[in-house]
Amino acid sequence: MEVKTRAPGKIILSGEHAVVHGSTAVASSIDLYTFVSLRIATPSDDQDSLKLHLKDMALEFSWPISRIREAFPESATVLSSMPTSCSMESARAIAALVEELNIPEANFGLAPGISAFLWLYSSIQGYKPATVVVSSELPLGSGLGSSAAFCVALAAALLAFTDSVLVDVNHQGWLSFGVKDLDLVNKWAFEGEKMLHGKPSGIDNTVSTYGNIISFKSGNLTHMKSTMSLKMLITNTKVGRNTKALVAGVSERMLRHSDAMAFVFSAVDSISKELTAIIQSPTPDELSVTEKEAKIEELMEMNQGLLQSMGVSHATIETVLRTTLKYKLSSKLTGAGGGGCVLTLLPTLLSGTVVDKVIAELESCGFQCFTAGVGGKGVEISFVVPS
Ligand SMILES: Nc1ncnc2c1ncn2[C@@H]1O[C@H](COP(=O)(O)OP(=O)(O)OP(=O)(O)O)[C@@H](O)[C@H]1O
Ligand SMILES: C[C@@](O)(CCO)CC(=O)[O-]
Numbered sequence: 001m002e003v004k005t006r007a008p009g010k011i012i013l014s015g016e017h018a019v020v021h022g023s024t025a026v027a028s029s030i031d032l033y034t035f036v037s038l039r040i041a042t043p044s045d046d047q048d049s050l051k052l053h054l055k056d057m058a059l060e061f062s063w064p065i066s067r068i069r070e071a072f073p074e075s076a077t078v079l080s081s082m083p084t085s086c087s088m089e090s091a092r093a094i095a096a097l098v099e100e101l102n103i104p105e106a107n108f109g110l111a112p113g114i115s116a117f118l119w120l121y122s123s124i125q126g127y128k129p130a131t132v133v134v135s136s137e138l139p140l141g142s143g144l145g146s147s148a149a150f151c152v153a154l155a156a157a158l159l160a161f162t163d164s165v166l167v168d169v170n171h172q173g174w175l176s177f178g179v180k181d182l183d184l185v186n187k188w189a190f191e192g193e194k195m196l197h198g199k200p201s202g203i204d205n206t207v208s209t210y211g212n213i214i215s216f217k218s219g220n221l222t223h224m225k226s227t228m229s230l231k232m233l234i235t236n237t238k239v240g241r242n243t244k245a246l247v248a249g250v251s252e253r254m255l256r257h258s259d260a261m262a263f264v265f266s267a268v269d270s271i272s273k274e275l276t277a278i279i280q281s282p283t284p285d286e287l288s289v290t291e292k293e294a295k296i297e298e299l300m301e302m303n304q305g306l307l308q309s310m311g312v313s314h315a316t317i318e319t320v321l322r323t324t325l326k327y328k329l330s331s332k333l334t335g336a337g338g339g340g341c342v343l344t345l346l347p348t349l350l351s352g353t354v355v356d357k358v359i360a361e362l363e364s365c366g367f368q369c370f371t372a373g374v375g376g377k378g379v380e381i382s383f384v385v386p387s
């Protein structure tokens, strides 16, 4: 019995961080995916362990099923249809299991992801022996929602082998889930994301689950009907950062300067609402595509200024901003900031030569540039036919 899932990464067009404090944000899925394959052991397989293979890092971890049973006694009573948060007791048990792995120092950042894996696995599949393989097209810890795509793909694969979701096991190729099943995948993924982000807004797992371009506020999503195609250049500064620490840093600034930060978050809310209206407004109306793009560029610049005032920009992000501005292009960080990825709007009428020049200049600074399809499908599943 084997299933594969894929969940997309995302870009945030406006509203990161402020969304954690109740402001509106706008996000879109991108066509770069995290893949999870889950093989529940059959009688001819190893029946004694749970294995996790992180393919991109060439790392394999394994736990005796007896250790999983010991660590999560309450998993026997958890219902896969009822997402639950990791208790303090389970968090302690997970910390012990992860510590025993002796993760190489260079990969310490994986510990929260492995913790989320252990929680989701033991809660949804209990003590079944299995092998889980994870690979990703997304750069990890770079603002493109790798943690959420990991949790969504994992939750979807784990739920596929339960009675809580209804999927056609005979379907060949990628298959979408029904809305109710997506809701369940999203709720479990949110529980995993909590272990990675500390205090997530839920926007990343939501856009990875449902796909599309969405506006999101206080846990509620609205699917947007975009009337324009948005082409974004993504520049990875390759500066590693950790979303949990950045989110915590903004919350601390909020505590220190609550009045000023409330205005910052309110300004971001207005920016996201205006962006939502522009992206959805019919074309042609009083605004041409070029005028719409100019407005979006201005909103991106304003959002970036507010992100700077939240303390989540970085010297490398400022370099990308300065470089793209030389070509009259507007940029903003995307995701948690502190390094990671920067978005630059590529207007429809921009010549290919300018795009090539700006990419060459950014790459000469040591950054990596790419474009990605915006607003595609969310999580999908594919059953592997036994050979
Ligand atoms: N494919 C994967 N394999 C293993 N762990 C992963 C994978 N993808 C994400 N993770 C976990 O998620 C962590 C990165 O999450 P983090 O939230 O800091 O960044 P991000 O999700 O890429 O960016 P953002 O939250 O700003 O969009 C990694 O350090 C790891 O623990
Ligand atoms: C920084 C943040 O707003 C987005 C990270 O992609 C965190 C969150 O919403 O959970």
Ligand SMILES: [Mg+2]
Residues within 6 Å of the ligand: 145, 146, 147, 148, 196, 197, 204, 243
């Ligand atoms: Mg993340």
